[in-house]
Amino acid sequence: MNALTIQNLTKTYANGVEALKSINFNVAEGDFFALLGPNGAGKTTVIGIVTSLVNKTSGRIEVFEHNIEKNLSAAKSCIGVVPQEINLNLFDGIFNILVNQAGFYGVPRKESLKRAEHYLRQMELWDKRKEMARSLSGGMKRRLMIARALVSEPRLLLLDEPTAGVDIETRRAMWNFLRKINRNGTTIILTTHYLEEAEQLCNQLAIIDDGEIVENDSMYNVLTKLKLEVFVLNLDQSIDAVPEIEDYFIEITNPKEIEVHVKQAQTLNPVFEKLASLGIGVLSMRNKTNRLEELFIELTRAESNIGVTIE
Amino acid sequence: MIMNLQMIGMVALVRKETRRVLRIWVQTIIPPGITMSLYFIIFGTLIGRRIGQMDGFQYMEYIAPGLIMMSVITNSYGNVVGSFFNAKIQRHIEEMLVSPMSEISIVTGYLAGGIIRGIFVAAVVSLIALFFTQLNIQHPVLAILVIVMTAGVFSLAGLLNAIFAKKFDDIAIIPSFVLAPLTYLGGVFYTITLLPDFWQKVSYFNPILYMVNAMRFSVLGKSDIDIFTGILVILAFFIMLLCTAIYLLKKGVGIRE
Numbered sequence: 001m002n003a004l005t006i007q008n009l010t011k012t013y014a015n016g017v018e019a020l021k022s023i024n025f026n027v028a029e030g031d032f033f034a035l036l037g038p039n040g041a042g043k044t045t046v047i048g049i050v051t052s053l054v055n056k057t058s059g060r061i062e063v064f065e066h067n068i069e070k071n072l073s074a075a076k077s078c079i080g081v082v083p084q085e086i087n088l089n090l091f092d093g094i095f096n097i098l099v100n101q102a103g104f105y106g107v108p109r110k111e112s113l114k115r116a117e118h119y120l121r122q123m124e125l126w127d128k129r130k131e132m133a134r135s136l137s138g139g140m141k142r143r144l145m146i147a148r149a150l151v152s153e154p155r156l157l158l159l160d161e162p163t164a165g166v167d168i169e170t171r172r173a174m175w176n177f178l179r180k181i182n183r184n185g186t187t188i189i190l191t192t193h194y195l196e197e198a199e200q201l202c203n204q205l206a207i208i209d210d211g212e213i214v215e216n217d218s219m220y221n222v223l224t225k226l227k228l229e230v231f232v233l234n235l236d237q238s239i240d241a242v243p244e245i246e247d248y249f250i251e252i253t254n255p256k257e258i259e260v261h262v263k264q265a266q267t268l269n270p271v272f273e274k275l276a277s278l279g280i281g282v283l284s285m286r287n288k289t290n291r292l293e294e295l296f297i298e299l300t301r302a303e304s305n306i307g308v309t310i311e
Numbered sequence: 312m313i314m315n316l317q318m319i320g321m322v323a324l325v326r327k328e329t330r331r332v333l334r335i336w337v338q339t340i341i342p343p344g345i346t347m348s349l350y351f352i353i354f355g356t357l358i359g360r361r362i363g364q365m366d367g368f369q370y371m372e373y374i375a376p377g378l379i380m381m382s383v384i385t386n387s388y389g390n391v392v393g394s395f396f397n398a399k400i401q402r403h404i405e406e407m408l409v410s411p412m413s414e415i416s417i418v419t420g421y422l423a424g425g426i427i428r429g430i431f432v433a434a435v436v437s438l439i440a441l442f443f444t445q446l447n448i449q450h451p452v453l454a455i456l457v458i459v460m461t462a463g464v465f466s467l468a469g470l471l472n473a474i475f476a477k478k479f480d481d482i483a484i485i486p487s488f489v490l491a492p493l494t495y496l497g498g499v500f501y502t503i504t505l506l507p508d509f510w511q512k513v514s515y516f517n518p519i520l521y522m523v524n525a526m527r528f529s530v531l532g533k534s535d536i537d538i539f540t541g542i543l544v545i546l547a548f549f550i551m552l553l554c555t556a557i558y559l560l561k562k563g564v565g566i567r568e
Contacts (some may be wrong), residue, residue, distance in 0.1 A: 011568065032399075051409045054568045073411040077316075081409050087402035096330070104321020106316030112323075143469035148406070 001027045003078075003156045003187035004050065009059030011045050011211075019045040022059070023212040024261060027204070029064070029155075032182045032199035034219070035191045037208035038300050044084055047160050048210070080154030082145045084161045084191075090134035094125060098151045107150035111231035112151070116213045119147040120288060122177065122209060136241040139166045139276040150181070157181070163197060175201060178256070181187050195292040199223075208256045221293050223271055225265075231268065236281040243274045252271065259288060299303065321420050327538040328424025331394060332431065337388065339374045340431055347436045350378050350441040364402065366502045368531060371444040377523045378459050378498030380461060382436045384494055385486065387429035387462035391421050391469035392482045399473065404566060414560035418470065418553065425466025426459055432459045446515040446530060452551065453538075454529035461522045467552035474556070474565040493519045498527075512555075512564040518548055 004027040011020040019042045027033045048054030052072060061068045064279060068077035074284060089097060095116055102112035113311060120126045123143040136144060142162060159178075163171045171194075171266065178201060182188050185237050192198055198205060198219075205222060207215040215222060238255035249261040260271050268285075275282060332339045355371035357452050365373040365399055397406035440446055448454055468485075476482045497519030503511050524534035525541035534541070560566065 030364050051405075052567070053405060053408055073316075073413065075409040076409060081405075081407065083402075083405065087408075089398070089403040090401060092327075092403075096327070100323050100327050101406055101410070103326070104407055104412050105322045106319045106411060108325075152410070167475065175341055231488065255376060 001029045002026045002062070003031065003064060004189065005060070005062040005065075005119060006046070006050075007060040009046070009049065009061065011042075011049060011054065012110055020049075020059075020096075020102045023208065023211070023213050024041070024104075025206045025213055025216050027139045027156075027186055027187060028113040030182075030185060031187055031204045032202045033187070033189045034202035035189055035208065036195070036198060036205060037191075037298060041208045041300070042211045043208055044160055046080065047083075047158050047191065049094045049188075050158065051079060052076065063123035077152075079216040080149035080152055080156070080162060081160060082142075082149045082162045083256045084164065086138075086141050086145070088133040088141060088144060088148075091132055094130070094131055094136070095120065096131055097144065101148045102151045107152060115151050115153070119150050122150075123147040139170045142166050143170070146177075155185075155187060158194075161192055162190070163194065164193065167302055169195070195296055196290050199290065207296060207299050214252050214299050215295075219292075222295060226291055226295055227264050228289065229294075230286055231262060233258050233260060233271075233275075233285050233287050234283045236283050237274070239278075239280060243271075243278060245270050245274050269289050282284040316371045317413055317416045320407075320410065321423075321462070324401050324407070324412075324417065325423040325427075328390075328394060328420060329427050332390065332424065332428045339428055340435055343386055343387060344435045345431045347378050347382055348439050350374075351440065355443050366504075366533060368533075369478040370470025371393075371443065372446075373527075374500055375440045375444055375446060376526040377432050377497075378518075379391075379440065379458070380523045381494050381499050381527045382427040382432045383458055383462050383465055384455075384522070385490065387425040388465040388472075388486060388490060390428040390467040391425040392473045393469075394424060395421055395470055396476050396479075397474035399476075399566065408566060409497075410544070414515040414557050418556045421470055422463055422466045422553075424463040427468060428463025429458060429466070433462075435460070441502055445488050448530050449532035450529045454526065457522065457525045457529055457545070459540075460549055464518075464522070464545060464548045464552060467556050468550065470542070470556050471552065471559070474559050476565070493517050497523045498504060498535060516526045518544060521545060 006023060006025050008022045008024060010022050033227045034044065035043050045054055049056045052068065063075040066078070066080050068075045098116035098119060099112045102115055103109065105113065117126065120129055123146060124146055125140060125147065127141065133141065134143060146162060162172055166174065173196070180190060181259065190198065190202060202219055204218055205215070206213050215263050235258065236255045239252065239258070242250050242252055247266070251259050253259050260268065260270060272282065351371065354374060362370045364370065379558035412461040423534050437446060472485050473484055496514065498514065503514045506514065521536055521544040521566065524536045525545065527537060528534035528538045528541070
């Protein structure tokens with residue numbers, strides 16, 4: 001079953017901006033789905049329409065087979081959302097925020113109290129439960145928004161840049177938590193500007209650019225579409241000359257480090273063999289840049305938007 | 312099941328709104344008490360003595376029902392316009408909008424919040440009135456009904472104001488330029504029989520006249536208008552504003568892009 005079906009979705013704002021141009025994509029139940037795109041591409045508009053915060057111009061949306069036009073209440077019962085902007089009642093108590101949210105989703109009060117405690121503990125906010133939301137740090141507010149979205153125990157969780165402005169430690173903890181709830185059956189749609197985050201977490205992705213879907217595939221398939229990858233190899237000794245291997249471009253970046261450009265059809269085996277024949281060991285190896293980031297830039301030409309020349 | 316879900320959502324919102332009223336009681340309950348005390352002292356005790364009787368009652372006794380209604384009107388309106396607009400500005404209204412709560416549940420929740428504050432304030436002002444005059448309520452059930460319905464009408468009016476408001480100025484204009492003049496000209500301090508014919512007829516277009524006089528009838532047993540007409544007018548406004556509010560929320564006016 002699809003957790004989300006989007007067909008021919010179009011949105012034109014009152015000022016004439018065409019935010020979505022008849023887009024189509026599906027998210028299968030259980031997926032951890034990345035919805036990526038540059039600023040203003042239309043990601044938040046998609047989430048806004050699915051959650052009914054934005055009126056669509058045309059198109060069809062189904063959440064677990066509930067058409068949002070015919071059965072909006074049932075569709076919304078399945079959805080939890082963490083928006084991009086902080087939208088907490090800053091003058092309300094943290095515990096109350098969660099209990100209220102559960103109530104709005106029809107969770108009986110006794111159960112709401114239990115769930116509020118459970119998710120505040122999960123997000124390590126239980127000690128702050130009596131404080132007002134405005135007293136929390138930025139990262140804590142983000143965690144509170146995640147707890148608020150989970151308190152209704154949604155089948156589909158929409159995360160619109162949930163880790164923006166969050167420190168690395170908290171972000172990693174959030175990743176682990178999100179992986180866990182995904183493993184437990186919650187379908188997750190994530191928008192993020194941290195492409196490493198999407199690559200680490202998601203098994204499916206769609207890239208949206210200027211209101212159109214420019215890529216929609218599994219993470220594995222998308223990454224294999226990269227035409228060129230650059231690997232950085234740290235060596236156990238200095239080298240003076242570039243090892244010559246036919247069809248491979250290699251450069252020395254510092255005496256104990258080389259960069260190897262590997263095309264789509266090539267493997268790294270000849271490089272290792274050559275280095276071994278020269279008596280050079282490879283201590284470690286990494287991608288020079290994030291692979292998804294490379295692909296993202298290729299598909300969206302994001303760099304050209306900020307005036308950086310692409311070769 | 313769906314009905315139950317809507318009921319739980321609505322109760323959660325009513326609870327939230329009531330807690331808000333009680334949490335900030337210094338802003339919501341005390342100020343109308345102070346303002347109405349001043350009205351009783353100045354218009355009742357000081358000026359009232361010189362006025363003598365109005366429509367067969369001591370002036371203080373005559374204005375007490377109107378002052379109760381005045382505080383109910385301004386506070387129920389202020390409660391909903393403030394709460395809903397703040398929710399819009401801080402965007403936590405999205406908590407409800409993304410939930411399965413229906414528009415009817417949302418409107419009912421805010422409406423209940425406004426009515427609850429109206430009842431609290433009416434009780435406080437009535438208690439204060441007892442320090443200055445006697446309140447021999449002739450029709451207690453009718454008095455409660457009028458307070459609840461009037462609070463309901465102005466809670467809904469406040470909700471409509473908040474739905475359309477885009478900035479803080481927008482929620483200050485209506486209370487200052489529309490609500491206050493209509494309230495003062497709604498027969499709180501005088502009987503409209505004192506007015507020339509033309510202004511008496513104009514007064515009949517002021518809905519607050521009916522609310523003040525319905526309350527006056529409930530308390531004193533006498534008013535400028537027929538009680539059934541008064542109740543009908545209040546009910547008509549209530550239904551009209553309720554339907555408008557639900558329609559606007561369904562359309563997403565002021566809350567959805």
